Amino acid sequence: MKLLIHSAKQVVTVSNKDVTFLSGQSMKSVDVLENNNGGVAVAVDSDGKIAAVGNTEYIRELWKDSDFEAVIDATGKCVLPGFVDAHTHPVWAGDRVHEFAMKLAGASYLEIHNSGGGIYFTVDSTVRCSAEGLYKTLKDRLMKMLEAGTTTVECKTGYGLETEAELLLLKVLQRAKEELPIEMSITYCGAHAVPRGRTPQEATEIIIRDQIPRIKTMMKQKVLCVENIDVFCENSVFDTEQSRRILQAGKEIGLRINFHGDELTAMKSAEMGAQLEATAISHLEEVSKKGIEAMAMSGTVAVLLPTTAYIMHLRPPPARQLIEAAVPVALGSDFNPNAHCLAMPTVMNLACVMLSMSMPEALIAATLNAAASLGRGSTHGAIQKGRVGDLIIINADKWEHIIYQLGSHNHLIDFVVKNGKIVHRSIN
Numbered sequence: 001m002k003l004l005i006h007s008a009k010q011v012v013t014v015s016n017k018d019v020t021f022l023s024g025q026s027m028k029s030v031d032v033l034e035n036n037n038g039g040v041a042v043a044v045d046s047d048g049k050i051a052a053v054g055n056t057e058y059i060r061e062l063w064k065d066s067d068f069e070a071v072i073d074a075t076g077k078c079v080l081p082g083f084v085d086a087h088t089h090p091v092w093a094g095d096r097v098h099e100f101a102m103k104l105a106g107a108s109y110l111e112i113h114n115s116g117g118g119i120y121f122t123v124d125s126t127v128r129c130s131a132e133g134l135y136k137t138l139k140d141r142l143m144k145m146l147e148a149g150t151t152t153v154e155c156k157t158g159y160g161l162e163t164e165a166e167l168l169l170l171k172v173l174q175r176a177k178e179e180l181p182i183e184m185s186i187t188y189c190g191a192h193a194v195p196r197g198r199t200p201q202e203a204t205e206i207i208i209r210d211q212i213p214r215i216k217t218m219m220k221q222k223v224l225c226v227e228n229i230d231v232f233c234e235n236s237v238f239d240t241e242q243s244r245r246i247l248q249a250g251k252e253i254g255l256r257i258n259f260h261g262d263e264l265t266a267m268k269s270a271e272m273g274a275q276l277e278a279t280a281i282s283h284l285e286e287v288s289k290k291g292i293e294a295m296a297m298s299g300t301v302a303v304l305l306p307t308t309a310y311i312m313h314l315r316p317p318p319a320r321q322l323i324e325a326a327v328p329v330a331l332g333s334d335f336n337p338n339a340h341c342l343a344m345p346t347v348m349n350l351a352c353v354m355l356s357m358s359m360p361e362a363l364i365a366a367t368l369n370a371a372a373s374l375g376r377g378s379t380h381g382a383i384q385k386g387r388v389g390d391l392i393i394i395n396a397d398k399w400e401h402i403i404y405q406l407g408s409h410n411h412l413i414d415f416v417v418k419n420g421k422i423v424h425r426s427i428n
């Protein structure tokens, strides 16, 4: 056996039922195991899968003839599933501190973007950087995410735009996927902006005729493992029809559809995504009532990103309406040069305060539902027999502290475990 965690005050299983996501009323509470007589234990088998969860005494008895590679005494502490960050842009060079200052002075995101800043500024610094340089900063960011409790993360390209630059970013992500202890779901986001000197229509054709076939070949050769396709469906970026064509072409090579929609402008992205049976749509600040209904019908996960509204003073996405309509809601950090946030505990706090989500809703959105947005709803995001042994242990006697104590996650998280292996131990 790989790991035994025993004597915990609480083990937050998230759900004890055989579910792949939670929506509507079922997001109202999380399942928690508590036992005042010896505490609760979790055992992880040699494959890194959860073997059993229950009272410490019972688990000890079950495995009394087994050796554990590691044993953690979690007396007085809480065990939760590792967080799943459903939306990040982690591979780029430089920073955008100067634009943060511009936004504080009143400039809008699209004003900066349309005047050649924003994504374009980061594309310039990214294409000037070596693959090794990009890998180093990527690794640093992913390891910080892991320390903040994220054990699975969605990772987009999108700061290359032209074919060779996008393929290079995919390769840098692939290297990280193979070398680092955090699990990655790679997303091709070549349609993140229209490359300078091209029209959206030209860029759409290049993506469909050149980039997607190149990715298909590299996936066949097993050089790349890409899971999702993304596009920034937005006014003056890719319109809804162009986005539809790009997403459809990605779907045809086996990628899951997971894209930026209805963020700054009501684009009917949600309606279009639901028609394509998108796995997930992110942002949705401007989603329509019909779009919400369509997503509920298609079972598309809404990936909400509270950092965006926070940084850009936008109207927050309608989390309450989405939950009431039974759309599965997930959360992501949206880590990118515009929103420099690596920590899901911070995101959950923002979701509660800005999006009026409850703490159980935020936790479900940052674990099981985020896993569902990445096609991992039956294997990740909950502590159940047979699921991956991705766990965090916090030094608090109620799990809610990880959300409530804004900015304190580094002091709260004692251990991060990936596939039953301790990958981070705090020095607190």
Ligand SMILES: N=CN[C@@H](CCC(=O)O)C(=O)O
Binding pocket: 089, 118, 119, 122, 232, 260, 263, 308, 334, 336, 337, 338, 339
């Ligand atoms: N909206 C588009 N993409 C990113 C921002 C990327 C950037 O500004 O560099 C987002 O999700 O917020």
Ligand SMILES: [Zn+2]
Binding pocket: 087, 088, 089, 260, 334, 336
């Ligand atoms: Zn994004």
